[in-house]
Amino acid sequence: MPIVRLIRHGQSASNAGETTVYPDTIPLTPLGHAQAALVASCFNRPPRRVVFSAFDRAVQTAQPLCERFPEVPVAVWPVQEFTYLAPSRYAGTTRRDRTAAVAAYWQRLDPRFRDGEGAESFVDFWDRVEAFLERLRSVAGSTVVFSHGQFLRGIMLRVINGPLGAQEAMTRFRAFRTAVAYPNAAMTVLVLSPRQSLLGQVRTGHLPPQMLST
Template identity: 45%
Template sequence: MKIGENPETCHRQSFLPETSCFCRTPHAGRANREHDRNAVLPYFDVLARSPWRKRGQCRWATFDPGDIPLSARGEAQARDLANRLTGVPDLIVHSPFLRTYQTAVPRIARYPDVPVVVWPIQEFTYLSSKHCAETTGAQRRSMVEDYWRRCDPAFVDGAGAESFSAFLSRVRLLHARLQDAPDAFIVVFAHGQLMQALRLITAMPDADDETIMAILPAYDRNNPIGNTR
């Protein structure tokens, strides 16, 4: 998508409710990219996970994860994040999930003339809502472990879920769109696992979907995205 195009709409479902933000500044990381293919997320200067808890991360059951709002603490930290980010962006991007929009609101309010778009960068929904509706994280744990142990990028768990290959297609689309505007300062409000996948496809552009899927869970655990603090 070019800067200034109309927003898109996408399905709003996930069972991994982290919200994250990063900034892609003009030509960021090009020197590192030339000498270190394993650099952490080349092209992007700021990479931070929002540390607040959402309802989906707590002990009670969730319904539609796309509609999970930020807590009062999360809203306060979204304002703090907006204060930490400097410079006037050319474009603000957020996912279709409510909490990413709420995280972006303080930044949007500060620069009302900056275009705002919705891209299909929602978190990866790999468990079917048929199996997971009204469940807690603890109740889903065995299903999560079984899914990643299967390591089948074409597998779809059921209604409301997507395959890992479909997820990576969205990640690659994000990567391509950012490359398509190399001179733009873009602020993206997305989700933790999507950003980890973006790291991997950037560092390993020739890897197939099965390889990325096998690596992602351990990579996510061993290379956490730092909090905004």
Template identity: 50%
Template structure:
């Protein structure tokens, strides 16, 4: 990090293990809870923080809120906020209510294979283009915010969409880029409670490096904009 050039640092953290991550049957995407192991991961994440941020933000989805709770309890003086940084729901929840990730996999693979960033699986689903638009809204909001050190608890594909947009800008939603997003996301899984450290400075946004669940910097992955 270069404090003379970077005006802002944001840590984007994926939520702890959820029932869906554990292969269990789920219903509405926003109410999926953490598992017992997920609660332990969230507590360990909170304990691993080496300093207090100036703002704690979390997704409105239950699994992100539950992950943020131990952090908020440990740092009660830090302001908190709920922002629309929920996970990418690209398969219609109405069609797949009561299913597991394994059962949804054929339809998920088909969605990504078609590479159509404007396609929506239903009124209750989101297109890849809409996901990237939401990521841009977040980046703009973070850039304007007075806080210079922000911790944000969100979801794997949303966090990686933010990084993808930083990397490719207007090209992020082309069919080839959309397929590559999926391929790289699967090839280099983003684990529960893992995170990216982002910086905002004179040259705009950069994803500096990943951070492990226990708070250690990791080698850059395909979604990072800095070596």
């Protein structure tokens, strides 16, 4: 029975309000690196595998755990963040600079809308969520996945609600993405079985209060 620990990356430059260029190259801050080290310290035994997205901040968050258990196989899966704004139009901006564009995207509520080159539609994103869960069902043992806030919330929404059409999923996700907190370096456990999927609480107990960030 697959047991999966879902971990959000540590604080990134974008989370800290800094100017960034492209979504896949955003690095961790010093706080993010410290959070990643604390995540690795939570593991008393090695998992069966470590999975992370190709985005720099997820790779950097996974690194301390990979160094702690160098014998554990690692893999890059398509669990990267939902990038719905065209990257080339927002290079050199901060998260605050993108606030109006983010609001306009979610107000449109069109699951097939694509903002431009390099952007995903919501349908693309939801298909990745479905494919991820299906892929997990075919693996045995414990898996640690380092991913991103919106992708992890997508997994949570799908597990809680079951199969959803793209329009209904986007409508629900619009509220879910802001209503459900998933801080940097937070983790939750997902257990998959043929009859049901069980989702644990989002936990941050491994992080001191002064190291919490979103």
